Amino acid sequence: MSFHGMWAELLPVGRSFASGGYRRFAWTGADAECRAWFREQAESRGLAYEADRNGNQWAWLGDPAAGDAVVTGSHLDSVPDGGAFDGPLGVVSSFAALDELRARGARFTKPLAVVNFGDEEGARFGLACVGSRLTAGHLTVEQAHRLTDADGVTLPKAMEAAGYDPEAIGPDPERLARIGAFVELHVEQGRALDLTGDAVGVAGAIWPHGRWRFDFRGEANHAGTTRLVDRHDPMLSYAETVLAARREAALAGAVATFGKIAVEPNGVNAIPSLVRGWLDSRAADQPTLDTVVTGIEKAAREYAAAHGVDLDVVRESFTPVVEFDHALRDELARILGTGGGDGRDREIRVPVLGTGAGHDAGILSGSIPTAMLFVRNPTGVSHSPAEFAAEDDCVAGVRALADVLEGLACT
Known part of the structure; x- marks a missing residue:
């Protein structure tokens, strides 16, 4: 055939x-x-x-x-x-x-x-x-x-x-x-x-490339009754981290992508208690990749602290x-x-x-x-x-x- x-x-x-x-x-x-x-x-x-x-x-x-x-x-x-x-x-x-x-x-x-x-x-x-x-x-x-x-x-x-x-x-x-x-x-x-x-x-x-899981843990609350200043909203930290990933990758000539997300409780009228995002990042060499991922994690921790949110970062896979x-x-x-x-x-x-x-x-x-x-x-x-x-x-x-x-x- x-x-x-x-x-x-x-x-x-x-x-x-x-x-x-x-x-x-x-x-x-x-x-x-x-x-x-x-x-x-x-x-x-x-x-x-x-x-x-x-x-x-x-x-x-x-x-x-x-x-x-x-x-x-x-x-x-x-x-x-x-x-x-x-x-x-x-x-x-x-x-x-x-x-x-x-x-x-x-x-x-x-x-x-x-x-x-x-x-x-x-x-x-x-x-x-x-x-x-x-x-x-x-x-x-x-x-x-x-x-x-x-x-x-x-x-x-x-x-x-x-x-x-x-x-x-x-x-x-x-x-x-x-x-x-x-x-x-x-x-x-x-x-x-x-x-x-x-x-x-x-x-x-x-x-070299890998996948990292970012767990932003905040406080669930009512979307209609909770003042903005009283919120511990992990979605804000996550969104800022997505932008940071694009910035760090562009500066280094690499690529970085948050392409998967899970949200709890995942309600339209609820402030999330957890936003879990998966980062995929790749670069032409190991030092560049390390620089990109380190920069993204540093920015994520700064954003999380500013919003009163906890952050755990776990490397789920890596290929040199x-x-x-x-x-x-x-x-x-x-x-x-x-x-x-x-x-x-x-x-x-x-x-x-x-x-x-x-x-x-x-x-x-x-x-x-x-x-x-x-x-x-x-x-x-x-x-x-x-x-x-x-x-x-x-x-x-x-x-x-x-x-x-x-x-x-x-x-």
């Missing part, structure tokens, strides 16, 4: 008619449809299919036990009302690249696999890259078993309901030891390629800077810059990009050599229905991935 045929099959799965975005959350019906689609693609190509102990799906060409395998792929789940390209473009392009290599008559000297990592977005259980984190040992079994969704359903219960054994999850060093390289293709989450005029780029590094394997990154740039391994006479200028978004390739980078390719996104928008990649650019991404895989896994 062609890239376009695969894309058309996946397009309606988990799509919201109201928003036009996708709700492919881990271990739900939409996720099961995506998993069934992956298995069908694997088996229709004569690939050996398996789901590992952590629910990640694999499609193998060659003997998985032979070692030094070249793996490509991404994920199929989404954020709430996310776009069509984040994740699925990498999986569809991987199957399409394999088809391209077979059409070229490529001779594989290493095992090749396409992978769909489970629960990459973390939309349901609040933690990104669960499948790859478990595999790499970055998430313990105990921590995973404590993950709970908004309805109180635990990860083990969700996996069990979907037909997977939650007692089997855990680190998988034997599998990782058989992988010589992992290359993930992804739609760019930004406009760097659009600004340079390039269809495809190579990832250089993932910015990820430098992709330099040798593999440079090899990708060399392959693409010399026209790939198919004998076509062309030269391509290959930009190397930093990114503020996390990926499975970043999680695995401490265990195996990893690299990434980005496909141009002219809107610069991601995690939204407006996310987009033009048809010609998607095809260019498939060809670039095929060139890379040929250079890494074929004679």
Whole structure:
């Protein structure tokens, strides 16, 4: 099946008619449809299919036990009302690249696999890259078993309901030891390629990033009878902190976002007793990120004190800077810059990009050599229905991935 045929099959799965975005959350019906689609693609190509102990799906060409395998792929789940390209473009392009290599008559000297990592977005259980984190040992079994969704359903219960054994999850060093390289293709989450005029780029590094929870605790009271001067309103401190986050990020050339909030008692006519906001901040380097978050917390404490509000700040997650394997990154740039391994006479200028978004390739980078390719996104928008990649650019991404895989896994 062609890239376009695969894309058309996946397009309606988990799509919201109201928003036009996708709700492919881990271990739900939409996720099961995506998993069934992956298995069908694997088996229709004569690939050996398996789901590992952590629910990640694999499609193998060659003997998985032979070692030094070249793996490509991404994920199929989404954020709430996310776009069509984040994740699925990498999986569809991987199957399409394999088809391209077979059409070229490529001779594989290493095992090749396409992978769909489970629960990459973390939309349901609040933690990104669960499948790859478990595999790499970055998430313990105990921590995973404590993950709970908004309805109180635990990860083990969700996996069990979907037909997977939650007692089997855990680190998988034997599998990782058989992988010589992992290359993930992804739609760019930004406009760097659009600004340079390039269809495809190579990832250089993932910015350090983290999530912090700010709990502003004040005093609930009647919105209509409590004088302004008598209030201990945590919403004011929170609102001022949101503005401080924008200011600190702009000064440092970083990004900072309060994108999630919970309010108690959450009544129109009630002054809140608690405002809980989640900060996401990212920067090109660790010192800059530290400066931004420290500045935001300092401002938040000053605002809280001014309004008679208590403040607790908890770092819920953090990922340091990820430098992709330099040798593999440079090899990708060399392959693409010399026209790939198919004998076509062309030269391509290959930009190397930093990114503020996390990926499975970043999680695995401490265990195996990893690299990434980005496909141009002219809107610069991601995690939204407006996310987009033009048809010609998607095809260019498939060809670039095929060139890379040929250079890494074929004679």
